[in-house]
Amino acid sequence: MTDEEQTTEQAGGDAPFNWATADTTPVPIRISGLTNRFGDFAVHEDLDLEVRRGEILGVVGGSGTGKSVLMRSIIGLQIPDEGTIEVFGHDITAAEPDEEIGVRNRWGVLFQGGALFSTLTVAENVEVPLKQFYPELSQELLDEIARYKVVLSGLPEEAASKYPSELSGGMKKRAGLARALALDPELLFLDEPTAGLDPIGAAKFDELTRELTDTLGLTVFLITHDLDTLYAICDRVAVLADKKVIAVGTIPELLETDHPWIQEYFNGPRARAAVATHQRGKALDNDDSGKA
C-alpha cells in the first residue's frame, strides 16, 4: 500500500489523515476485565479503567476496596487472575521479562506510607532505582541526579544527606517523591500521599504534584482519601466500589450518578467543606492575578 492509499483509507474519505501530527502514542494505562482474588475472596471482578495522558486521575473508594491492589496490579507486583493491563501499550500481565523492564523504567511509585529504606540517606534512597536501571552510572553522576531530584521535590539540598528518621512526615513524603521521580518517569503512582500530613502540608504537597505534572508532562494515578486533593488537583476521579470502577469523570459528572456511595462521599459535610476551601482558594488566586 502506498502512503497515499493508506492516508485515504485511514481518513475514511474527507479530511486527509495526517500521520505526522496524529497522536499514535498508546494510552498510559488501559485495564480491561481485571479480576483479582485472594483465595475465595475477590477484590476486583471484571474491572475496566483507562487513564488518559497528562491527567491526574484521582482514585477513591472505601477502605479495603482494592485501591492499593489495583495499583500493584498495574505495576506488575500483583498477578491478576483474569483480564489485561496495558501500560503504554505493553501488556503487563503477559510481558516478556525484557519487555517488562522496557516499560518499568517509565513509571515511578510513591507507596502508601512512603516506604523509604531507613538505613539509607535520602540521596541513597533516590539512587536505588537509578542503580537498578543504570548500573553503569558513576557515583558522581548518581549523586548529582539524586541532589537534583531532592530539590525538584521541594526539599532543601541538605536533606539529601539526612536519614529518614531525621525528617518530618511531610519531608519523608517529598523524599519518597524524589525517589519516584528518579528515572524521569512519564507515569507517576501516588498511594495516599497526603495521609498523615497536616492540612497545610497536604495542600503544599498537592500543589507540588500539580506543578510537577504540568511542567514534566506526567500522567498521575493518585489514590487518595483526601477530598481537598480531589477538588484541588484531580482532572478526573475514578470511584472503586462493588469490586469495579463504578464511575470515572469530573466531580460534577460524578455528582450526576446516583450511586449511594458517590452521593454520600461527594455530598457529605466533609465534601461541602472541601468545596468551600477550594472556592476560597480560587477567589484568592483571582485576587492575586488582579494585583499582578
Ligand SMILES: Nc1ncnc2c1ncn2[C@@H]1O[C@H](COP(=O)(O)OP(=O)(O)O)[C@@H](O)[C@H]1O
Ligand atoms: N497480599 C494479600 N493477601 C490477602 N489479602 C490481601 C492482600 N493484599 C490485599 N488484600 C486484601 O484485599 C483488599 C483490598 O486491599 P487494598 O487494595 O490494600 O485496599 P485499599 O483500597 O484500602 O487500598 C483488602 O480486603 C485486603 O485485606
Ligand SMILES: [Mg+2]
Ligand atoms: Mg491502600
